[in-house]
Amino acid sequence: MAIYLDNAATSFPKPEAVYRAVDQALRHAGGNPGRGGHGLTLEAGRIVLDARESAARFFGVRNSERVVFTPSATEAVNLALFGLLTAGDRVLTSSIEHNAVRRPLYRLQQLGIEVVSLACDPDGRLDLDDLEQQASRGARLLAISHCSNVTGTLQPLVEIATVCRRFGVRLLVDAAQSAGHVGIDVGALGIDLLAVPGHKGLLGPAGTGLLCVAEDIRLEPLVYGGTGVNSTSLDMPDRLPERFEAGTPNVPGLAGLQAGIAWLEESGSDMIAARVDALTDRLRRGLEVVDRVKLFGPGADKVRGSVVSFVIEGQDPSVTAFHLDREYGICARAGLHCAPEAHRTIGTFPEGTVRFSPGPFTTETEVDQAVEAVSELARRA
Numbered sequence: 070m071a072i073y074l075d076n077a078a079t080s081f082p083k084p085e086a087v088y089r090a091v092d093q094a095l096r097h098a099g100g101n102p103g104r105g106g107h108g109l110t111l112e113a114g115r116i117v118l119d120a121r122e123s124a125a126r127f128f129g130v131r132n133s134e135r136v137v138f139t140p141s142a143t144e145a146v147n148l149a150l151f152g153l154l155t156a157g158d159r160v161l162t163s164s165i166e167h168n169a170v171r172r173p174l175y176r177l178q179q180l181g182i183e184v185v186s187l188a189c190d191p192d193g194r195l196d197l198d199d200l201e202q203q204a205s206r207g208a209r210l211l212a213i214s215h216c217s218n219v220t221g222t223l224q225p226l227v228e229i230a231t232v233c234r235r236f237g238v239r240l241l242v243d244a245a246q247s248a249g250h251v252g253i254d255v256g257a258l259g260i261d262l263l264a265v266p267g268h269k270g271l272l273g274p275a276g277t278g279l280l281c282v283a284e285d286i287r288l289e290p291l292v293y294g295g296t297g298v299n300s301t302s303l304d305m306p307d308r309l310p311e312r313f314e315a316g317t318p319n320v321p322g323l324a325g326l327q328a329g330i331a332w333l334e335e336s337g338s339d340m341i342a343a344r345v346d347a348l349t350d351r352l353r354r355g356l357e358v359v360d361r362v363k364l365f366g367p368g369a370d371k372v373r374g375s376v377v378s379f380v381i382e383g384q385d386p387s388v389t390a391f392h393l394d395r396e397y398g399i400c401a402r403a404g405l406h407c408a409p410e411a412h413r414t415i416g417t418f419p420e421g422t423v424r425f426s427p428g429p430f431t432t433e434t435e436v437d438q439a440v441e442a443v444s445e446l447a448r449r450a
């Protein structure tokens with residue numbers, strides 16, 4: 070069996086309940102939700118509603134209609150950015166963002182939006198004074214990732230949200246690497262827009278994601294089409310979530326997502342997070358003492374996400390990942406991880422790093438085997 074240490078890309082394996090829920094939905098809820106009134110349609114609709122209510126509860130969203138399902142975190146970010154911003158707006162972001170944020174912002178820049186990128190330190194941390202200074206000059210939005218997919222750095226969301234509120238800057242949080250690992254209460258934190266993948270920390274299937282939209286945020290839709298309601302109008306409905314959910318939803322995926330969230334809640338999401346944190350620490354501490362291995366991001370004793378980036382000095386990360394896969398059956402990711410600016414920030418551009426990311430089903434033995442494999446490769450390099 071392969072040792073899967075690529076949960077930051079997508080989590081694997083999933084809890085058994087997720088596989089069962091997808092199977093059940095495909096077999097027994099075959100209708101198209103919101104389209105017609107027969108039993109199978111109603112059953113599919115119930116699955117989508119359950120998933121929405123679970124997600125709302127999990128992220129502290131009072132009105133579940135403000136949870137919009139998308140196929141990925143990327144599309145959730147795109148909906149937030151293209152839906153909110155118009156020419157002349159000024160938007161703040163950071164120097165460690167994933168291309169899911171950088172590329173839509175680059176496109177928006179071409180359409181007349183001013184984009185200001187705040188430099189993070191070599192550990193990937195945002196400078197709060199810098200944020201305050203830029204926010205005081207006025208901005209429509211701050212778009213920032215909660216946890217870096219390259220360094221595992223967790224940004225201080227409470228402080229960031231406080232600055233945003235003080236200066237009337239709306240806050241979009243890309244929670245791709247934190248949702249499911251770190252508790253996020255959008256209501257308590259005052260997050261205006263939260264973009265979440267369903268297939269990473271929430272343990273749902275690929276093809277799922279969501280955007281939480283605050284009550285006083287109005288967005289333009291990203292996708293136009295049938296919603297099962299107001300069919301005579303050529304305009305998209307005003308009502309959420311229909312306004313942003315044109316087309317047939319991913320019912321089996323959402324059934325799996327609901328099961329993933331339920332599994333986290335039943336197992337205790339804090340307990341799961343603590344377990345993954347302990348594995349991440351073990352991995353980091355193990356690699357820290359290996360000769361010729363250089364680690365990036367905050368240290369093992371710091372508050373951090375479940376991502377460990379490293380290089381073997383003198384060896385291209387893609388070569389390390391190749392050997393890990395072929396010789397040791399260890400699945401890791403190498404390269405820029407879709408975040409080139411993050412690598413410029415930490416000094417690993419253009420080769421990037423090797424990234425390990427344990428998940429809830431990773432074992433201590435697997436972590437130790439990974440450390441041993443890297444030690445051997447470092448000795449040979």
Ligand SMILES: Cc1ncc(COP(=O)(O)O)c(C=O)c1O
Binds near residue numbers: 077278
């Ligand atoms: C920080 C960050 N943002 C966004 C994404 C995109 O997520 P998705 O694959 O669900 O579109 C990722 C995926 O790796 C990520 O790490």
